[in-house]
Amino acid sequence: MNQPLFFAWVGAALFGIGLYGLLVHGHLMRKIVALNVMGNGVFLVFIALARRDPLVTDPIPHAMVLTGLVISVSATAFALVLLKRLARQAQAQESSEHDS
Amino acid sequence: MFPDWLAWVLLSDLFPWLLITLGAVFFLAGTAGLVRFPDLFSRLHALTKADNLGLGLICLGLAWHNKSPSVALKLLLIWLLVLLASAVSCHLIARYALHSDSKVWKQRHD
Amino acid sequence: MIEWLFDGLLAIGLLWLGWRTVVSAELFKAIVMFIVLGLFMALCWARLAAPDVALAEAAIGAGLIGALLLDAYRALVAERWQADDRNAKPLVAASLAILSSVLIGGLAWALLFSPEPVVDLNAQARARLADSGVGNPVTAVLLNFRGYDTLLEVGVLFLAWLGLWTVGEQESNSAATGAWVEDSDLLTALVRLLAPLGVLIGVYLLWAGANEPGGAFQAGTVLAAVGVLLRLSGRLRPELSPDLWVRFGVTVGLLVFSAIAVGVIPVGGNLLEYPGDWAGLLIVVIETSLMVSIALILTLLFIGSAGLRRGGS
Numbered sequence: 337m338n339q340p341l342f343f344a345w346v347g348a349a350l351f352g353i354g355l356y357g358l359l360v361h362g363h364l365m366r367k368i369v370a371l372n373v374m375g376n377g378v379f380l381v382f383i384a385l386a387r388r389d390p391l392v393t394d395p396i397p398h399a400m401v402l403t404g405l406v407i408s409v410s411a412t413a414f415a416l417v418l419l420k421r422l423a424r425q426a427q428a429q430e431s432s433e434h435d436s
Numbered sequence: 437m438f439p440d441w442l443a444w445v446l447l448s449d450l451f452p453w454l455l456i457t458l459g460a461v462f463f464l465a466g467t468a469g470l471v472r473f474p475d476l477f478s479r480l481h482a483l484t485k486a487d488n489l490g491l492g493l494i495c496l497g498l499a500w501h502n503k504s505p506s507v508a509l510k511l512l513l514i515w516l517l518v519l520l521a522s523a524v525s526c527h528l529i530a531r532y533a534l535h536s537d538s539k540v541w542k543q544r545h546d
Numbered sequence: 547m548i549e550w551l552f553d554g555l556l557a558i559g560l561l562w563l564g565w566r567t568v569v570s571a572e573l574f575k576a577i578v579m580f581i582v583l584g585l586f587m588a589l590c591w592a593r594l595a596a597p598d599v600a601l602a603e604a605a606i607g608a609g610l611i612g613a614l615l616l617d618a619y620r621a622l623v624a625e626r627w628q629a630d631d632r633n634a635k636p637l638v639a640a641s642l643a644i645l646s647s648v649l650i651g652g653l654a655w656a657l658l659f660s661p662e663p664v665v666d667l668n669a670q671a672r673a674r675l676a677d678s679g680v681g682n683p684v685t686a687v688l689l690n691f692r693g694y695d696t697l698l699e700v701g702v703l704f705l706a707w708l709g710l711w712t713v714g715e716q717e718s719n720s721a722a723t724g725a726w727v728e729d730s731d732l733l734t735a736l737v738r739l740l741a742p743l744g745v746l747i748g749v750y751l752l753w754a755g756a757n758e759p760g761g762a763f764q765a766g767t768v769l770a771a772v773g774v775l776l777r778l779s780g781r782l783r784p785e786l787s788p789d790l791w792v793r794f795g796v797t798v799g800l801l802v803f804s805a806i807a808v809g810v811i812p813v814g815g816n817l818l819e820y821p822g823d824w825a826g827l828l829i830v831v832i833e834t835s836l837m838v839s840i841a842l843i844l845t846l847l848f849i850g851s852a853g854l855r856r857g858g859s
Contacts, residue, residue, distance in 0.1 A: 345657060349564075351650070352650035353565055355646050357568030373564050376587055379587070396691075398596050403699045406602075413614050413847035521740075524735075528733060
């Protein structure tokens with residue numbers, strides 16, 4: 337049992353926890369947050385495995401996780417913009433139904 | 437004027453760890469306040485005051501440990517920035533709470 | 547021993563926070579737990595000798611995503627959105643939990659017996675580091691060895707912005723519109739101090755990225771944090787249609803990167819194969835333009851519209 341394997345296991349567990357959250361919740365924002373937990377788990381596995389050789393850290397997974405972080409934040413932000421739009425439209429529809 | 441034992445303590449490798457441990461104790465106190473205090477305002481008070489002092493001690497300990505002026509300056513900058521940010525965010529949270537009539541805890545005199 | 551203690555506590559913290567994020571009854575609590583999870587992840591990267599990722603995570607995972615989620619939460623509350631928050635029924639939830647646990651077990655098993663890499667990319671990357679034009683191996687991989695990853699990533703950011711243009715809205719119920727925030731003198735003073743300092747730190751990170759932890763991603767995120775601050779204090783406001791400056795800023799990273807990627811073909815022979823002596827300079831040029839685009843697009847994603855304009859005050 338070494339440190340990289342230990343953290344890779346933690347990453348796998350975070351992935352599983354996030355997946356459970358994604359499937360079990362109906363609320364869309366909860367799903368977005370759970371998806372991000374899953375993403376964190378994946379990143380953790382990557383960075384942990386970059387340390388398999390304890391002397392030289394592998395820069396390639398680091399670069400991929402950096403790319404992934406920026407992608408995941410932009411995807412999350414876009415998902416939240418869509419969610420806000422959805423909420424606004426649902427609200428508008430509801431109030432127009434009240435009026436008629 | 438300057439006792440030998442004080443010089444020994446200041447120069448020993450243990451001194452920075454002493455500062456860092458003390459800093460961690462202040463963080464612990466601040467967290468205890470956050471959990472245990474009755475209303476938002478006293479919680480903010482515990483969080484901002486104790487944590488800022490704790491962070492200052494930890495930064496001082498790390499700077500002492502590193503013995504490098506550039507690292508010390510960076511740590512000082514970090515501390516000052518956190519002080520500023522926590523003062524302003526504390527102010528904003530308290531102001532919002534005041535505007536939205538958050539409950540203020542009052543000691544009961546029975 | 548003490549390191550195992552620290553790692554163990556870190557792991558328990560990560561798993562507990564992940565679990566609380568997923569199962570908290572209130573959405574707000576879940577969001578706060580997720581922000582703290584981001585901070586723990588940053589600690590974790592530091593423990594795993596990944597300072598580049600730790601810098602980006604502290605700015606993105608804890609800072610930017612937190613601001614985005616809280617802002618969206620506030621907007622949903624303001625709309626009084628009746629979300630479809632019917633959760634899975636207990637029996638379904640239990641079986642999902644069991645299936646997720648089985649998946650975790652399977653992944654742990656696979657990790658335990660993961661095969662040795664066939665090609666040692668790590669050694670290859672380090673052996674050619676001197677030819678890359680930069681001293682930080684992570685920057686070398688991002689901008690040189692695997693430049694196409696980064697090129698496509700900027701493409702994804704650009705797509706996110708196009709999507710924003712399609713669905714973005716002028717007026718918004720986001721947290722930023724509260725008047726009680728905007729007329730705070732203390733916040734004004736803080737923004738006056740932090741905005742230039744943030745720009746300075748961003749440019750420093752970009753410059754340091756050639757040889758030390760840092761680079762266009764970290765710098766862009768710090769600048770985006772400045773943008774978030776300017777939005778929260780009312781100095782930036784959404785605008786449905788982006789003006790020329792915004793269009794230029796959003797596309798400059800993609801344009802410069804693509805132009806250089808194609809432009810070196812006659813010299814190097816392949817896409818993205820920089821000529822040796824020019825590699826360092828080209829990487830700085832690409833990184834600077836990337837920083838501008840990343841910062842601007844992330845700020846716009848927070849603002850929630852494709853364009854922006856200067857606000858009053």
